[in-house]
Amino acid sequence: MTLRPLRFCWRILYNAVSHYFRDSGSAFASHIALSGLMALFPFLIFATSLASFIGARAYTQQSVNALLKMLPDAIAGPIVKEVVNVMTIQRGGLLTISVIGTAYFASNGVEALRTALNRAYRVVDRRSLFFCRFQSLFFVIVGTIGLMVISFLLVLAPLVINILQHDYPVIGQYVGTIRFWRYAIAVVVLLISLLIAHKWLPAGKRKLADILPGIGVTMVVWVLASMLFAQYLATFANYVSTYAGLASIMVAIIFLYMLSAIFILGGEINAAIMFYRNRQQQPGQLVRAIEQKEEKEEGLKQQNNDGQNDHTVVS
Structure with missing residues (x-):
C-alpha cells in the first residue's frame, strides 16, 4: 500500500517534468521573466497614478518597498532603487493616454x-483576443487596488501591535514582530494571486481541488529556491566578472526565470494529476480512444493467431 502513493507521485512528477521540457517550458519561463520585468514599471506607474488620484500614494510606495525588500538583497537592491525613482516622480491626471498605455503594457505580463x-x-x-486583453487589464486594476489594500494593512498592523502592547503588556509575548506581519501578508497575497492565475487565466474550467496541489508545490519550492539562490549569490556567484555593469540586471532576470519555471511546473503538476484522475475536459474521448486502441491490438492478435492456425491446417 505504501508503494502506490510513491508510484503515483513519481508518475505525476515524471509526466510534469517531461511535458515541461517537451513543450518548450524553458522558453516560456524566459518569456514570463522578461515580460514580467518589462511590465513591472508600467504597473508601478499606473498604481502610483491611481493611488495619487485617491490620496493613497505614500502608502503604496511604502508597501512596494516592503514587499520588494523581502527578496534577496542582491536582487532587491537595484530593483528597489529604480522603483523609488519611478514612484517619486509626480505625474498629472489619472485619465491620460500615457497612464492608459502603461496599464496596457502592464497587462503584457x-x-x-x-x-x-x-x-x-x-x-x-x-x-477572443479582446476578452483576454480586457481580462488582463481587469487583473492589473484589481492588482493595483490589492496593492493599496496591502499598503493599508502594512501601515495598520504595526499600529495595532503597538496599541495592544501598550494597553495589554501581557499580549506582547504572543504578538509577532512587524516582519512576521509583512511575511504573512505577502504569503496571503501570493496565495490569492496564484489562485486567480490558475483558476481564470488559462482556458477551460478547473475545480479548486484541481489547482491546489500545484499552487502548494509552487509556494514551497519558491521559498526554498529563493533561500538557496540568495545563499548561492552570497557564497559562490560572481556575476560582476561575467556581466560587468549589467550584473544586477542579470541577477534579477535569472531569479525571475527561476521563479517562472517553478510557476509553470506548478501548472504541469496540476495537469498531470488531472490526467491520471481522468479529469480532463473530454475524458469520454480519452477513454474511447484507449478502448479503441486496445480493441485494435486484440484484433491484430486474433488475426495473427488465425493466420497461424490456417498455416498449421494447410501444412
Whole structure:
C-alpha cells in the first residue's frame, strides 16, 4: 500500500517534468521573466497614478518597498532603487493616454502568464483576443487596488501591535514582530494571486481541488529556491566578472526565470494529476480512444493467431 502513493507521485512528477521540457517550458519561463520585468514599471506607474488620484500614494510606495525588500538583497537592491525613482516622480491626471498605455503594457505580463499556463494545462485558448486583453487589464486594476489594500494593512498592523502592547503588556509575548506581519501578508497575497492565475487565466474550467496541489508545490519550492539562490549569490556567484555593469540586471532576470519555471511546473503538476484522475475536459474521448486502441491490438492478435492456425491446417 505504501508503494502506490510513491508510484503515483513519481508518475505525476515524471509526466510534469517531461511535458515541461517537451513543450518548450524553458522558453516560456524566459518569456514570463522578461515580460514580467518589462511590465513591472508600467504597473508601478499606473498604481502610483491611481493611488495619487485617491490620496493613497505614500502608502503604496511604502508597501512596494516592503514587499520588494523581502527578496534577496542582491536582487532587491537595484530593483528597489529604480522603483523609488519611478514612484517619486509626480505625474498629472489619472485619465491620460500615457497612464492608459502603461496599464496596457502592464497587462503584457499577465498575457505571458496566460500563454504559459495554457501550454502547461495542455489546452487551446479559443477565447477572443479582446476578452483576454480586457481580462488582463481587469487583473492589473484589481492588482493595483490589492496593492493599496496591502499598503493599508502594512501601515495598520504595526499600529495595532503597538496599541495592544501598550494597553495589554501581557499580549506582547504572543504578538509577532512587524516582519512576521509583512511575511504573512505577502504569503496571503501570493496565495490569492496564484489562485486567480490558475483558476481564470488559462482556458477551460478547473475545480479548486484541481489547482491546489500545484499552487502548494509552487509556494514551497519558491521559498526554498529563493533561500538557496540568495545563499548561492552570497557564497559562490560572481556575476560582476561575467556581466560587468549589467550584473544586477542579470541577477534579477535569472531569479525571475527561476521563479517562472517553478510557476509553470506548478501548472504541469496540476495537469498531470488531472490526467491520471481522468479529469480532463473530454475524458469520454480519452477513454474511447484507449478502448479503441486496445480493441485494435486484440484484433491484430486474433488475426495473427488465425493466420497461424490456417498455416498449421494447410501444412
